[in-house]
Amino acid sequence: xxxxSPPNTxxxxxxxxxxxxxxxxxxxxxSRRAKTQIDLLLLAIEALDLGGAEAMLASAKExxxxxxxxxxxxxxxxxxxxxxxxxxxxxxxxLEEGKALVLITCFxxxxxxxxxxxxxxxxxxxxxxxxxxxxxxxxxxxxARFRSHFRARMNAKRSGVIAYSTDEKLxxxxxxxxxxxxFCTGTEGAERLWISLFDGEVA
Amino acid sequence: xxxxxxxxxxNCSIILDGLSIDPSPGNENVMSLLVNAExxxxxLERSLNGGYNFFAALVRAVSQxxxxxxxxxxxxxxxxxEPLLVHxxxxxxxYHHLVVQPEVADLGESGDGRAIDIKLSAVxxxxxxxxxxxxxxxxxxxxxxxxxxxxxxxxxxxxxxPLSDRAVPAVLGVGSLVAATMAFGLLPVPELRDPNVxxxxxxxxxxxxxxxxxxxxxxxxxxxxxxxxxEIAAVPLDEETLDEANGDADAATGEDSDVEVVxxxxxxxxxxxxxxxxxxxxxxxxEDADAETDLTTAETTDGETTAESTSTENxxxxxxxxxxxxxxxxxxxxxxxxxxxxxxxFENEPPARVTSFAQVRTLNxxxxxxxxxxxxxxxxxxxxxxxxxxxxxGTITGYQSIDSSAESAIGExxxxxxxxxxxxxxxxxxxxxxxxERGVVEVSPxxxxxxxx
Numbered sequence: 001x002x003x004x005s006p007p008n009t010x011x012x013x014x015x016x017x018x019x020x021x022x023x024x025x026x027x028x029x030x031s032r033r034a035k036t037q038i039d040l041l042l043l044a045i046e047a048l049d050l051g052g053a054e055a056m057l058a059s060a061k062e063x064x065x066x067x068x069x070x071x072x073x074x075x076x077x078x079x080x081x082x083x084x085x086x087x088x089x090x091x092x093x094x095l096e097e098g099k100a101l102v103l104i105t106c107f108x109x110x111x112x113x114x115x116x117x118x119x120x121x122x123x124x125x126x127x128x129x130x131x132x133x134x135x136x137x138x139x140x141x142x143x144a145r146f147r148s149h150f151r152a153r154m155n156a157k158r159s160g161v162i163a164y165s166t167d168e169k170l171x172x173x174x175x176x177x178x179x180x181x182x183f184c185t186g187t188e189g190a191e192r193l194w195i196s197l198f199d200g201e202v203a
Numbered sequence: 204x205x206x207x208x209x210x211x212x213x214n215c216s217i218i219l220d221g222l223s224i225d226p227s228p229g230n231e232n233v234m235s236l237l238v239n240a241e242x243x244x245x246x247l248e249r250s251l252n253g254g255y256n257f258f259a260a261l262v263r264a265v266s267q268x269x270x271x272x273x274x275x276x277x278x279x280x281x282x283x284x285e286p287l288l289v290h291x292x293x294x295x296x297x298y299h300h301l302v303v304q305p306e307v308a309d310l311g312e313s314g315d316g317r318a319i320d321i322k323l324s325a326v327x328x329x330x331x332x333x334x335x336x337x338x339x340x341x342x343x344x345x346x347x348x349x350x351x352x353x354x355x356x357x358x359x360x361x362x363x364x365p366l367s368d369r370a371v372p373a374v375l376g377v378g379s380l381v382a383a384t385m386a387f388g389l390l391p392v393p394e395l396r397d398p399n400v401x402x403x404x405x406x407x408x409x410x411x412x413x414x415x416x417x418x419x420x421x422x423x424x425x426x427x428x429x430x431x432x433x434e435i436a437a438v439p440l441d442e443e444t445l446d447e448a449n450g451d452a453d454a455a456t457g458e459d460s461d462v463e464v465v466x467x468x469x470x471x472x473x474x475x476x477x478x479x480x481x482x483x484x485x486x487x488x489x490e491d492a493d494a495e496t497d498l499t500t501a502e503t504t505d506g507e508t509t510a511e512s513t514s515t516e517n518x519x520x521x522x523x524x525x526x527x528x529x530x531x532x533x534x535x536x537x538x539x540x541x542x543x544x545x546x547x548x549f550e551n552e553p554p555a556r557v558t559s560f561a562q563v564r565t566l567n568x569x570x571x572x573x574x575x576x577x578x579x580x581x582x583x584x585x586x587x588x589x590x591x592x593x594x595x596x597g598t599i600t601g602y603q604s605i606d607s608s609a610e611s612a613i614g615e616x617x618x619x620x621x622x623x624x625x626x627x628x629x630x631x632x633x634x635x636x637x638x639x640e641r642g643v644v645e646v647s648p649x650x651x652x653x654x655x656x
Contacts, residue, residue: 023353117326124297124324175297179325180273186329187336188350195352196273200360 025202030098034197039082044177047146068100109184146174212330257307260288262335269332571646577617581642
């Protein structure tokens with residue numbers, strides 16, 4: 001991705017978290033949809049990268065977010081605020097925590113850019129030719145891993161989860177998340193993802 | 204000064220040609236006037252060319268659509284009131300459609316006046332978005348164009364489901380709540396059981412047998428007379444009692460000891476009485492009545508002693524014949540009746556069925572009404588039963604406790620105050636009045652409803 005006239009990059013802000021804007025009228029904490037969305041994106045990252053869970057902790061440190069995401073248990077609690085989770089914690093997620101997870105998601109997605117593009121191109125080719133996903137080893141591997149992660153961790157009794165009861169539905173969800181992750185890899189990825197979490201939440 | 208800016212990505216590149224018209228220091232390199240914008244998308248033979256309007260509409264639409272991909276909610280791709288020059292629609296599978304109106308973009312000579320529809324894959328779309336974002340990030344080029352990323356206001360979010368579908372769960376929820384409330388309302392209030400009361404009940408029922416001890420002298424004859432009174436279930440039991448008593452008597456005769464005879468016969472009758480008591484509890488009303496009559500007879504102390512002494516003295520001869528038993532029983536009954544205060548004779552004979560069923564029913568409800576109206580408050584605790592005699596005019600002429608617990612609880616019932624004495628009328632009807640442990644008064648004909656039908 002070479003740019004002939006590279007934008008004048010500002011000196012990196014020491015406090016990454018403040019780079020994400022807080023538009024007017026934002027609720028004081030992350031909505032249900034935001035919590036669900038963040039957790040699902042992280043789940044997709046785990047399905048892409050076997051060491052994803054460890055990488056999340058490492059990147060939290062790397063990004064200087066370890067004061068917001070304090071270690072493994074805290075990360076687990078934050079992700080468990082997803083209402084679809086089997087052991088959902090029903091706890092609020094503050095805007096700071098939401099921002100931190102968004103930054104981690106985008107950081108990891110950027111690292112996986114090549115893989116994400118490959119998988120999406122593969123998916124496009126397979127669907128053009130009307131072939132099943134099994135013809136693309138890496139893609140079917142991702143889909144299978146995502147399905148098993150999803151089924152192991154989500155509460156199958158929730159109506160939001162029942163909608164994904166079949167393999168096909170889960171594959172669709174996995175591809176949709178993959179596309180979202182691709183958009184997270186962009187220059188404005190974190191800001192875009194962060195803002196999109198509040199669509200329909202402001203007056 | 205002319206200048207060119209390029210934003211290149213694997214599947215898409217944007218090339219901007221423009222001029223800098225602001226000569227002030229620091230702004231020499233800022234492109235502030237766009238001459239031509241070229242958008243090349245891989246797989247597309249020709250590039251899209253256009254002026255400022257085309258480019259501004261393109262980057263705005265792409266930027267807004269990028270948010271749509273992330274959130275799933277459709278974002279407005281133009282500022283309200285402006286014509287829709289460029290917009291992107293979701294397509295099937297991994298595809299999206301970039302639609303450009305012909306008046307803003309120049310696709311070369313192939314343009315036939317129709318809108319240009321370009322099919323973009325997810326990766327192509329992302330590259331286009333990314334090129335736009337890089338442009339937005341570049342403050343040196345057309346700085347007046349802003350990405351304008353903002354959360355979608357609520358008014359743009361339409362629920363996928365129609366209102367009727369969304370209302371169904373709420374209506375169902377409220378409906379089932381109402382149904383459940385009504386169902387629970389129909390259930391009786393749970394009965395509060397006091398464990399102390401149950402203990403005392405057990406103790407009292409245990410006392411029933413000792414009470415019968417006193418009556419032992421007159422008990423066997425009563426048993427013997429029962430087959431005449433009613434032929435329901437008492438016959439086999441009474442024969443047994445008789446046999447047993449006779450056997451005891453025979454044995455006693457052989458041993459020449461009066462005291463022993465008394466003891467044995469006492470034991471025998473005690474057993475018989477106990478058996479009878481149990482039997483009576485389970486058997487029909489009629490049988491029950493007999494046992495109760497016996498009890499009353501026994502409780503009239505004078506008669507009891509007489510009967511007992513007689514039976515003890517005559518033990519040898521007394522048990523030898525059935526007729527003797529009967530005579531004995533009649534004697535004691537007479538004594539008992541004469542001593543029963545405030546009560547007409549409660550014989551065990553079923554009354555003549557002269558009374559009509561309707562009248563029995565009327566008196567039944569009338570009696571119940573009278574009792575309920577005259578009690579101070581509902582009586583709780585162990586259930587007690589009484590036999591109440593009512594004349595045809597509705598006057599309560601007498602009552603009788605059915606067992607000792609009923610006897611002791613008589614003060615808690617309004618019965619004593621309701622007895623008006625014998626009105627002199629011939630026919631009267633006996634009723635069974637039960638004060639149940641939940642404070643309910645139950646009245647039914649002593650001989651059963653079926654008797655009058």
